[in-house]
Amino acid sequence: MPGDLLFIPGPVTCAPEVLAAMAEPMVNHRGERFAGALLAVREKLARVYETSGEVLVLGSSGTGGLEAAVVNLFSPGDLLLSCPVGNFGKRLAAIAKIHGADVEILDTEPGHGLDPARLAGRLRQDRERRIAGVLLTQNETSTGVQNDMEALARAMEGHPALRVVDSVSGLGASRMPIDGLGFDAVVGASQKVLAAPPGLAFVALSARAWDAVARAKMPRFYFDFAKAREFGADGQTPWTPPISQVFALNVALDRYHAEGTANVHARHSANAAAIRAGVQALGLQLFGDIRYASPTVVTMRVPENVQASVVLKTLRERHGIVLAGGQGDLKGKIFRMGTMGAITPADVQRAIAALGETLAAQGFASAVR
Numbered sequence: 001m002p003g004d005l006l007f008i009p010g011p012v013t014c015a016p017e018v019l020a021a022m023a024e025p026m027v028n029h030r031g032e033r034f035a036g037a038l039l040a041v042r043e044k045l046a047r048v049y050e051t052s053g054e055v056l057v058l059g060s061s062g063t064g065g066l067e068a069a070v071v072n073l074f075s076p077g078d079l080l081l082s083c084p085v086g087n088f089g090k091r092l093a094a095i096a097k098i099h100g101a102d103v104e105i106l107d108t109e110p111g112h113g114l115d116p117a118r119l120a121g122r123l124r125q126d127r128e129r130r131i132a133g134v135l136l137t138q139n140e141t142s143t144g145v146q147n148d149m150e151a152l153a154r155a156m157e158g159h160p161a162l163r164v165v166d167s168v169s170g171l172g173a174s175r176m177p178i179d180g181l182g183f184d185a186v187v188g189a190s191q192k193v194l195a196a197p198p199g200l201a202f203v204a205l206s207a208r209a210w211d212a213v214a215r216a217k218m219p220r221f222y223f224d225f226a227k228a229r230e231f232g233a234d235g236q237t238p239w240t241p242p243i244s245q246v247f248a249l250n251v252a253l254d255r256y257h258a259e260g261t262a263n264v265h266a267r268h269s270a271n272a273a274a275i276r277a278g279v280q281a282l283g284l285q286l287f288g289d290i291r292y293a294s295p296t297v298v299t300m301r302v303p304e305n306v307q308a309s310v311v312l313k314t315l316r317e318r319h320g321i322v323l324a325g326g327q328g329d330l331k332g333k334i335f336r337m338g339t340m341g342a343i344t345p346a347d348v349q350r351a352i353a354a355l356g357e358t359l360a361a362q363g364f365a366s367a368v369r
């Protein structure tokens with residue numbers, strides 16, 4: 001049964017071999033077969049992350065990974081500088097707030113990336129070094145913006161705050177050597193660039209992060225990094241893991257590394273460029289500042305007099321193509337088209353043609369010029 005072609009920014013279209021791994025017989029999660037798979041996954045993830053540090057694998061969606069990073073690194077009352085550039089950044093701030101952090105927001109207009117000079121300026125003002133953590137989003141899925149992480153890393157040089165990064169929709173699609181850039185906790189998830197089913201989050205942690213884990217006082221039980229590390233050494237997790245997802249991710253990571261990091265990066269960039277060119281040729285306007293255009297999510301404005309929900313429904317029902325709409329204030333105002341997952345350039349062209357046809361049927365004139 002061929003499914004719809006998913007152009008949403010997660011979950012994404014999975015390769016047949018990845019899906020087949022989900023159908024493997026169940027095994028003992030304290031046995032050798034599972035330990036082998038988990039240790040292999042952690043080693044392959046460390047290569048995606050370009051880190052010599054430890055990568056923890058958690059049984060949760062990406063949001064669980066973000067919550068885990070916050071509660072394991074900080075204490076109630078800690079001042080955290082949150083730098084959202086869209087909805088997912090706001091979610092990370094909300095997580096920190098609900099666990100008792102004192103959250104200060106450095107806001108950015110939707111569609112733009114975080115200005116490194118503003119971040120550097122705020123940190124320079126913090127002479128007493130009260131800011132304990134900086135919360136960043138590498139790739140903001142709600143607006144299709146990718147921050148310049150190298151410039152942001154430079155902007156934070158010399159300040160001791162821990163650097164927490166939501167890289168859920170960015171990890172693996174472009175270069176971010178986290179050891180070299182000095183990030184402390186970088187969160188990813190299985191259902192995005194790595195093109196596995198949802199259900200697993202990952203957190204890469206620096207040595208500084210591990211020191212913070214020992215001091216951090218936010219309450220935690222399920223997401224306890226110290227326990228995850230202890231069990232992880234033996235290829236286990238503290239609690240029953242989503243075993244089938246680990247098997248699937250192991251196959252997805254083999255595919256990733258067989259294709260090669262540079263080729264995977266190039267594929268996402270090329271598909272994003274093809275989508276941008278294709279929708280502009282249809283007469284659509286891209287959303288946001290092109291200098292921060294994401295390789296994994298392309299955003300475009302919904303034309304006047306076109307109803308986004310009708311377009312999305314028609315694309316799915318008539319063409320088997322699933323795009324995403326806007327979130328929050330951008331609902332009805334933008335379409336979002338992801339490049340993640342097992343999709344080909346031909347799939348991209350088919351999706352753009354279907355979008356053009358659907359818009360034309362709704363009377364969008366310049367779609368047919």
Ligand SMILES: *Cc1c(COP(=O)(O)O)cnc(C)c1O
Nearest residue numbers: 010061062063088139141168169
């Ligand atoms: C998908 C995503 C998440 C996590 O979402 P979950 O539904 O919890 O997996 C977090 N941040 C970003 C930027 C994302 O794209």
